[in-house]
Amino acid sequence: MAAAPVWSVDPRTGKQREQVAVEATAEEVDAAVRAAHAARGALADRTVRAAFLRTAADRLEAARDQLVEAADAETALGPVRLTGELARTCYQLRAFAGIVDEGAFLDVIINHPDDTATPPVPDLRRYKVPLGVVAVYSASNFPFAFSVAGGDTASALGAGCPVVVKAHPDHPALSELVARVLRSAAAEHGIPEGVLGLVHGFEAGIELIRHPLVAAAGFTGSVRGGRALFDAAAARPVPIPFHGELGSLNPVLVTEAAAAERAEAIGAGLAGSMTLGVGQFCVKPGLVLVPAGAAGDNLVKSLTDAVSDTDAGVLLDHRMRDNFLAGIAERAELTDVDSPVTPGAGGEHTVSAGFLTVPAERLARAGDHDLLLEECFGPVTVVARYTDDGEATTVLSRLPGNLTATVHLSAEEAAGEGRGAELLAELTPLAGRVLVNGWPTGVAVAPAQHHGGPYPATTSTSTSVGGTAIERWLRPVTYQNAPEALLPPELRDDNPLGLPRRYDGRLER
Amino acid sequence: MAAAPVWSVDPRTGKQREQVAVEATAEEVDAAVRAAHAARGALADRTVRAAFLRTAADRLEAARDQLVEAADAETALGPVRLTGELARTCYQLRAFAGIVDEGAFLDVIINHPDDTATPPVPDLRRYKVPLGVVAVYSASNFPFAFSVAGGDTASALGAGCPVVVKAHPDHPALSELVARVLRSAAAEHGIPEGVLGLVHGFEAGIELIRHPLVAAAGFTGSVRGGRALFDAAAARPVPIPFHGELGSLNPVLVTEAAAAERAEAIGAGLAGSMTLGVGQFCVKPGLVLVPAGAAGDNLVKSLTDAVSDTDAGVLLDHRMRDNFLAGIAERAELTDVDSPVTPGAGGEHTVSAGFLTVPAERLARAGDHDLLLEECFGPVTVVARYTDDGEATTVLSRLPGNLTATVHLSAEEAAGEGRGAELLAELTPLAGRVLVNGWPTGVAVAPAQHHGGPYPATTSTSTSVGGTAIERWLRPVTYQNAPEALLPPELRDDNPLGLPRRYDGRLER
Structure with a gap:
């Protein structure tokens, strides 16, 4: 059976513009996830990934005219709005770079031994590590800000997680363009291009959520589509966190x-x-x-x-x-x-x-x-x-x-x-x-932002916009009685990376 | 049909000791959840709930001899171990009281308007609010520390969430005793006794996870039982977070x-x-x-x-x-x-x-x-x-x-x-x-503790022991352009409660 074509469509006329790709087969989804998984080591260094996010923003800005034109042709959202949305997207990438630099999201907590506790406390040092490959399901209505280079991708990469994006069928050509920019930005920092995979097709989206190496997912879209993916994520032999933004009456x-x-x-x-x-x-x-x-x-x-x-x-x-x-x-x-x-x-x-x-x-x-x-x-x-x-x-x-x-x-x-x-x-x-005394449209990118809410607004208690969106892609790990010589630098007493942390109950910055 | 009896059994002989209760009907589960939900307002004040947790610890200690005897009769774990476990449980209740007092778990972030951001940032103030009624499924193997007054209950109450406990059938008599102590401690602070519900029976546990007013659940037990409840939580019309600790090879x-x-x-x-x-x-x-x-x-x-x-x-x-x-x-x-x-x-x-x-x-x-x-x-x-x-x-x-x-x-x-x-x-x-160079048995109660791990160890990225266990029962909410006069005190500029917070990017304590 021939692979199903993926068409770019002009919403102003309903006419097909060009064939962009074909829908990914199960084997192609598997290859994309494996390539992403293989790239995770290249994101281990926070300095490298912050630089990658900034370069991605620079390269997207450099390609602005081409990207806005491509986006407008597929979405009819108009160049003014799209130029603004691209600027927001680049701002967001840089904001996550800043968050990665600061390192507060690592949530470092250090406790030295305390024999007065019940039971006694050994040496415990906790921080957060990336979950693994994140599947991102992009939205129709924000072809930049909630799509291939949007908040889910930016926060996942910032957390150290490679990403495989399921492109939205309303802007497949733009999705390819943006993915190419992100991949070339990755290459500039020695990160394998597989760090950002892109797949098209409804079935590919289902394959993606079921893939054993996918560790978490972000989604922006309808209640029906989001719930189906949430259910698939929960039904896996190993369930994974599914952070979906589904629907809201506001x-x-x-x-x-x-x-x-x-x-x-x-x-x-x-x-x-x-x-x-x-x-x-x-x-x-x-x-x-x-x-x-x-x-x-x-x-x-x-x-x-x-x-x-x-x-x-x-x-x-x-x-x-x-x-x-x-x-x-x-x-x-x-x-x-x-x-x-x-x-x-x-x-x-x-x-x-x-x-x-x-x-x-x-x-x-x-x-x-x-x-x-x-x-x-x-x-x-x-x-x-x-x-x-x-x-x-x-x-x-x-x-x-x-x-x-x-x-x-x-x-x-x-x-x-x-x-x-x-x-x-x-x-x-x-x-x-x-x-x-305001209006809900307009969602600022800021540390105090919360873009999420009780179901069906969101399938978890998380946010998809703002600094804390990075928390979705991490899990804590605690080292017990690990000698200083073996500890990751983030957890050493002398704090060589200058991280904010909670040190024996004291908040340090 | 007569309600099924709940027996206390002596594991040293396999013989029934006494009938403790009957299994809760769907109506009784509903009544317990509604009573808990109705009590949530009484937990709104952090000072009150910290005091409640401390009184609960005091009253459990005061009843130590009776509780240890009851626990030993049903679990055969022996008075030495059980006395230690009760001490740990009281320590844990007081530790969460301290966490509630400090208020860092509210995760306050304040951003003042910033017109230089893209898009501009309005006044945004974020903190965390309790999710609502928490269902706690207690464990067989820690009749104090992971049961009625255990870490799930202590952290949920600390977060401001009323609790309905599904008692473990291996220690129903102890569960009743402990619940009575917690309820009387609540009453001392003017908190309705419904703040801590207790139900017995397998079917009651299923009813509980499906109840519309239950907002989250904590579980410690087997992979099979935990997965069944996880699946039920995910299949609800409104899915809820299910923090289950299921199994581990270590x-x-x-x-x-x-x-x-x-x-x-x-x-x-x-x-x-x-x-x-x-x-x-x-x-x-x-x-x-x-x-x-x-x-x-x-x-x-x-x-x-x-x-x-x-x-x-x-x-x-x-x-x-x-x-x-x-x-x-x-x-x-x-x-x-x-x-x-x-x-x-x-x-x-x-x-x-x-x-x-x-x-x-x-x-x-x-x-x-x-x-x-x-x-x-x-x-x-x-x-x-x-x-x-x-x-x-x-x-x-x-x-x-x-x-x-x-x-x-x-x-x-x-x-x-x-x-x-x-x-x-x-x-x-x-x-x-x-x-x-240590052994995993022995899980200290400390801010840096993490008692959780990749599935099936845990069904989420959370911990059931240590300070951050409180995060499971909260969700963030952000106020946009709310006038100072209307803001909760936690979010006011002058910080009348002295909370640690992130204020325009600065970490304050």
Whole structure:
């Protein structure tokens, strides 16, 4: 049987552009994983891998024009957004290089013998070691930042783990280009090119998660695809950690006082956030609790105006477009659901933004309207009008896990008068990031970032963005009574590498 | 149908002592989980829960005589060992109280806005919050330290998570007693007694892992039981973290030079370690690579003498005794397997210690002898005689994951001459704790401890002993642009709680 071709497709026309590759066979997946595994020794030196990450950023920047053009041809996300996303991706690679240099992620803890403990404590020295080959399943909607050179890859390489990427079928040509840049950056530092494998094809993705030498996986995508891979990872003879970011509704609560204070600004801000990138962000606000009454009406009016002004856009592929249109149609049919701006087909290849409204009461108990509590990918949101605080609380309590939860407060509430702190506490169990008076789209790369949340937002308690994302690819090991002469330098008393550490209970930096 | 009775059994006679309880129905499990969930608010204050842990230790110590007697009647582990284990358990409760006081586990990271980042960074403040109700599956072999008041419970309560314990059927009466002590300690601090639930019964354990309000689980036990629960945790509509410690062979490598230097001491040390607690430790050395030739022969001679002198002992229950005898018989039948001291039935209710020998060559490739690479619970170990370093390396490379791996080196090797560092590096992928010139039995409670290892030693990358065990029950949450007035005190700029934290990249303590 001939290998299945992998086509690059233009989402603006739905037409095939070129054949990029063929889908990887089981043997090719095996070869990629074995090559990655064989390259792990070349990542053992932190200095080398930090330099590799920086060179990768430099080389990606040097190829910017070519990469942005290739990305735009396959994703239709536009050169402005894509140039920004590439810059973010390079910033992220350098940020992980800095984290690798500092070495705090090694989490060094040293205890000298203590006979007063029960039982007595011998000499114990702990740090973290890389898990091994990491499988990265890249996302459609961030062809740079959550793809071949994205956060999963950058953090895994930073941790010392070689990577095999399963390319997203929405940008196979770009994936090949980026992989080539990363491999040549590796070669500049004497790291075998196998350190970054790339495979195409659905079946190849399944082979990859089942491969005995794959030690962990990162995933960004749909609940269905992510759950299938999570299940496969858990069902292995040797289960492996599966860090998947699957789906999120990203609820927003607008208080009565906030709506009274600045209905127009909130409506306009919401329109901008929900239509950003044609609504194809995992942190798109998908459910907005707005008070019933005049202030809330003003907010909806402002939202209506702003969304009406939004140009139709091209989704990442035509399957998504079909799903978006079907999802909208199914939701719009529900009792008491209105659409002040009807989202739908813009032209043959585009979609137009819109939003739905529903009385929050309809979401307060299980029923047909639960469909509105599921993510709908694309430029649409659901505005639920609540009549009192209790109703809003009830709806929030029914939500599955989320990446983000947002509250819009009045100036007085933000200053500590009223229910502000209470609402923050109410939102905290729902999500991994809680925002006040902002919009969840836009995920900064920073040590304090947390991009993850209760299932189905994430399949683990980890983050896929920010400094602590590196923790996903490591495991601790403790040496007991190992003589100084045999210890890795990270664990020696004299701390030759100058690592931050916890030394007999004292935090040292 | 009448509820199934739960009996306390005397392992010294195999006779039922008393009926302790009945197996919990699904409704009773639900009630226990709901009561625990309802108690979570009472654990929100770190000061309260640290005090609770200390009071729990005090009250357990106050009840020592009664508890040790109850434990001995059900486990036959003897008052000396059990008194020590209770002391360890109380030490551990207080150690976690100290960790809760210090607050480093909250992992506070604060980033102020930074417009120079790509993309710009808003105000982000991250810390960790408790996951919710933790299910704890207690172990047979540590009726105090890995049971109702053991490390899983102590670390979960310390993290702010209520606990429902599935009692081990080998010590149900003790489990009830200990739970009562913990509940009364909770009551002293105004914490509802439901904060510590206790259920009996196999089916109850399954109900527990499937309960929607259970947010994570800790387990210590067999590969079969642990894997079944792991699978159930992964198959939930909302999967939850399952931190299970399942099984471990705990390989030991004795170098030629070490055997030449101190064969007798190593043989005697091994005998002590493998027979400690009648061989019922998860860190019992189960496979020992000893060089062929005269030095290794001396080691085996010393081991023979010491093991021959060991008294017969009582295993924790008669099913274990049956499994031990069957496991020994199956192993002893294999080609080229000898038993210088034949382990087996001591008397009607006891077992006698022994060990098997086999040429390491037999373990170098897949075959019937792979049975020798599986843990056999009880006082037995396998001594594999290797003819050269390569053969030892090959056997090590075939092992599944372990809690520990140990190397015995000569004084010169320990000082850095020869292959010491290389061997340490070779053992590191095998285990979570690597020991030099010691024995793996005895797991100190210390910040640098790591009691976990690659599967099947552990189902996650976590530890069940030591300070970092608390990390299992937490998830991070980040607040974005939350006004100071609404932030939890842990995240305020002025650090009113004096927490160690990472503040704009600076480590503060």
